[in-house]
Amino acid sequence: MKPHKKIYMIAGYNTVSMGTGRKEFNPKKERPGLEHYLKEAGQGTLSQIGGAAKVDEGVVGNFMAARFNKQAHLGAFLGMIDPQLRLKPSISVEGACASGGLALVSGIKSVLSGSAEVVLALGIEVQNTVKAIYGADILAGAGWFQRRKDGQAYFFPGQFSDRAGAYFEKVGREKARKAFARWYRNAIENARLCPTAQEFDNKTADLEAQGLMEPSPRSFTDHLNVFDCSKVSDGASAIAIVSEEGLTRCGVSVSDAVEVVGIGHAADDITALPEDLTRLTTVAHAVKQALTSAGITPADLATVETHDCFTIAGILGMEAIGLAPEGKGADFVIEGHTARDGKIPVNTTGGLIGWGHPTGATGVHQAVTIWEQLTGKAGNSQINIPADRPYGLTVNMGGDDRTVVAIVFKKN
Amino acid sequence: MDYTEKLTNITVLGAAGKMGSGILLLSALEVADHMLKPENKDKHFVVNAVDVTSSALPGLMAYIRAQVLKAAEKKTVLLRKMYAGRKDLIENSEIIEAYIADVMSLIRPGTRIEAAYDSTLIFEAVSENADLKIRLFRQINENNPNKPWFFTNTSSVPIGGLNESAALEGRVLGFHFYNPPAIQKLVELITIPENNNEITEFALQLAKNMHKVVVHSNDIAGFIGNGHFMRDALYGINEALRLKSEMPLHEAIYAVNRITQDFLMRPMGIFQLIDYVGVDVVRFIMNVMNPYMSNEELHSPMLDVLFAKGVKGGQYADGSQKNGFLKYEKGKVVEVCNPETGEYVPVAAFAARVDAWLGELPAEVLPWKNLVKSPEKDALAAKAFEAYRNLGKRGAAIALSYARNSREIGLKLVSDGVARSADDVNTVMLTGFFHAYGPVNDFVVK
CATH class of the missing domain: 3.40.47.10 (Thiolase/Chalcone synthase)
Structure with missing residues (x-):
């Protein structure tokens, strides 16, 4: 698909990828859940685009929170990231380990369709809730x-x-x-x-x-x-998908943006x-x-x-x-x-x-x-x-x- | 010999004890492996878990369940193959649960000895009391038509005497696990001339299936493991008494415990090990062994004193350590007992002074947990002892004589005909006591 208008991505943010290998990871202790990672990643991007008011829509890519965390309906977490996102359109998308990619495609399509100039796209998974042998069942x-x-x-x-x-x-x-x-x-x-x-x-x-x-x-x-x-990981990432108008609205210079060209x-x-x-x-x-x-x-x-x-x-x-x-x-x-x-x-x-x-x-x-x-x-x-x-x-x-x-x- | 046939009905006596529960677990896992083979689907298997303490049985079953879960999670690759025919079991979690249910279905907990009357194989892990063992064996043997085999977990009582007193016609051998049986790799196998090939071959096969290292010990009270440990412990106690001329007894106990752990690079100090095994158990084992010892007195009045004061060591049901020579908080030693007064004194009150008296630990010395992981354990241990020789400090000198005595004990076990070789002594200390180097080595006497 070739975009028929200029599409940019800006203001990327990654949380730490948490799990074995990280010094601070202790499988026996209670750890942050979905909320923590969504909030950190979402706010990480929002702070670079002048706040949540600039966002028209949200999309969350997630594979199996329904089993890893017994939590579905992730699109409705946006209002928790920032109250200014409440009542804005938001969806979650799933395509196994390509769920994050699908969140991007979904955001790009919203901008191309003209329904949004700025889309907050997130991806998240919190997998260390179960041992690897059971995680294998879930990922299957x-x-x-x-x-x-x-x-x-x-x-x-x-x-x-x-x-x-x-x-x-x-x-x-x-x-x-x-x-x-x-x-x-x-x-x-x-x-x-x-x-x-x-x-x-x-x-x-x-x-x-x-x-x-x-x-x-x-x-x-x-x-x-x-x-x-x-690795078996807990983490979230966020990025804003914007049109030229969105770029201006967010006050981000074009040199701080990448263009989606294919x-x-x-x-x-x-x-x-x-x-x-x-x-x-x-x-x-x-x-x-x-x-x-x-x-x-x-x-x-x-x-x-x-x-x-x-x-x-x-x-x-x-x-x-x-x-x-x-x-x-x-x-x-x-x-x-x-x-x-x-x-x-x-x-x-x-x-x-x-x-x-x-x-x-x-x-x-x-x-x-x-x-x-x-x-x-x-x-x-x-x-x-x-x-x-x-x-x-x-x-x-x-x-x-x-x-x-x-x-x-x-x-x- | 039909190996599987012998597994069809097993009884574990003393199943709720520290050793018995581990033996029950390993037995149940072994039986399950055979029960789940397609060719055995029409056979019926039973594992009786017998213990006089009825109130301990629910806890025992919970422990077994938790351990079977752990075992299942580790061998799920194999379990998927074993349950390939069960179309209703798809996910790992379902297969693991089915396996747990199958293992648990084997186990019949109870308090009555009659359960053993149908058994083909009996594991005995009751308290270390020869008369009790003889009484149980005799009663079962007289009432069991299957001519069962008796595998005793005794760590000190000679097998020949049990065989004779209970009239077992050679159907008994020593199959001595180390604590905790599910983890320690060692089984000391003690056979007697009356054993036939069948029972010994079965024992070897069983140990192999349980992934154990077998060391043969001759039938001399205490065998190899306790033959070393009891003498080593007695040496440690006497060393503390000797140091009493330099410091109060509780400080001397701390000093010897520290030397045996840090300087000798062992998993725990000698007094902590006595506490772990149990002050009462160590005293009891010495009492069992002592009558068989010639020119040697295996007895410690200090253990009698503590025992009389009710200080017994051992563990609580949750695995945490009871007070013994030492007092523990979250596994750490916080106080040391002065057996003369019965009082516990905080380590913080004297540790710095005693540590200074002992002298520093040379840089060459690794903590046990690092040493034990190294592929060059012996070479690294040798370096530490070389440093002790050059250092000339008190702690280093005491450590050297301690290690030399430990070596002498090992050599004596060979010359007394308890162990077949010095290698066997070393294997017992490496696999049963988790030492990083065997006691019989050249580097402590160079």
Whole structure:
């Protein structure tokens, strides 16, 4: 989808991604809930746009608060963030781990339709309410429930372990595992530069050696170890989606905004099995849509935030986006092209493995990261954005390559 | 031998006790693994949990349920396979609940010994009283037509005597778990010449299935574990009495406890360990062992004094530590008992003075919890002892002699024929007592 009018994102805000890895995280103590994270993220954005009065509509992306927190109806939390948001239109949207991306798409459509000039888009998930073994049940809702019985205890790690196994057949196990370990190292090294990242305090000396730990089929999955997996996280992110008029209304300079220049959004049949375990076809489709509508190619991108719920998803993502040819994603990563000093820095604050994966928030978090990078607000994580490649891409995936939102952003 | 057949009817005697509850848990988990195999679906399994204290049984069942839940959460990958045929169980949570229900359905709590009359295997974990054990074994054996096997958890009573006195015809062996049985990896296996291959092979298989490390001990009172611990404890008590010439007794107890924990890099000091096991239990075990010891007096008047004052140590039902030589708050030692007066004195009143008297802990010395995780435990421990030799301070010197005595105890267990080798002694101390290095080593005598 190509926007028929100027759409910008401004005033991004990420809470800390809370969970194992953070010094202050104690699973045995009572922790903040949905309200805390919504409030912090929402107010973080509102304070940068001159307050809640500037907002026309709200949208909340969330996956499974109904089970993690026994709470549905998240759209109606906006009035709690700021009383000036009471009685304004607000909805919640769900598309598994792409819920955050769907919140962005929903906000963009509101602005394009003319129903709003300023949309407050939030994403949130608070997952540390249950142990991982039960969280696995909840997250399995991103797949087709009729297939849950045949799935593994850790359902999604199991799905992507099968993809990893197929990829081993294709490129060789040793090379693939080496690429996974490198992906893990990049993720943690980037996270160490971002104070809100869950792995910010990670002190492990030899990350690749850790990433190479042999998987344990008896207690986890056949082909992936825990370092191949994204984190279990509590967190929220917020960003404002605005028209030109909205930008003026919020008093934000265009240099502090990123422009949305291309959108891809695709959902494939959740009841169908992947045709080829080594390809992310829905990701490829949505990214192609986004790049085509933006009128650019992968070579024009300065940075990418991709959905590395697992290392294998990160590597298959490189191929689906078109940064590496099919079957060459592992080489591309091993050669260091995705590292922060590489050809195209990917997941510059750690991605889902290093920064964290509060599922419903991830799509918004990715947009906030790109906004920070393209407007020079990324602090220690800041990378160089070459003048001839002023673009950033987000790829947010729900389920096993079922719902995908891809957005191309341009620096102003 | 049909392994599964032997598991069809088990009784745990003393099931609500500290050891019995752990043995019940491990037994029930092991039986469940067999019960849930498709080929055993027509077999009937029972685990009787017998304890004289009726009021402790509800708490026991709650404990077992909580522990089975923990075990299930850890092995859900396996459980999904075991319950693959149950189409109604889809989510992990449903499978875990079904497993808990299945394990709990095995267990029959009760207070009556008659429950054991149908059993094929009996675990005994009643109090450390040879006469009581003999009486129970004899009664069950006379009324049970299955010629059951008796696995006793005794940590001190010789098995041969139990076999003879209860007329068990070799159907008894020592299967000694360490506290807490669900966590400690060690099982001391004590066989007697009257045992046949079948019972020993079963015992080894069972220990393996329970993921335990087996160390064979000969049938000499106290076996390896208590053979070391009782002598080590007695040495510690006497060391405190020796230091009494330098400081009040409670300060000496504090000093020896600190040396055995911090300087020897052990999980707890010797007096804390006595409290943990129970002042009364330690005294009782010494009493059981002492008649069998030649040229050695395993007895401590100080333990008699405390016992007479009602100071027993051990744990409350919630796992927290009762007062013994030491008084605890949230697991930390806050006061030390002076057995001569029976008064507890706050640690804060004298710790700095005693610590200064002992001298500083060299930088080479790691806390036990760090040392035990290191892949180079022995080398690091050796460095600490090297530092003690060079330091020449009081604490370091006492630690050195303490470690040398611990080594002597280990060697004596081998020369007395209790342990088959020094390695076995070390394995017992590493896996049953969680020490970071074995007592029989070169670095304490260099």
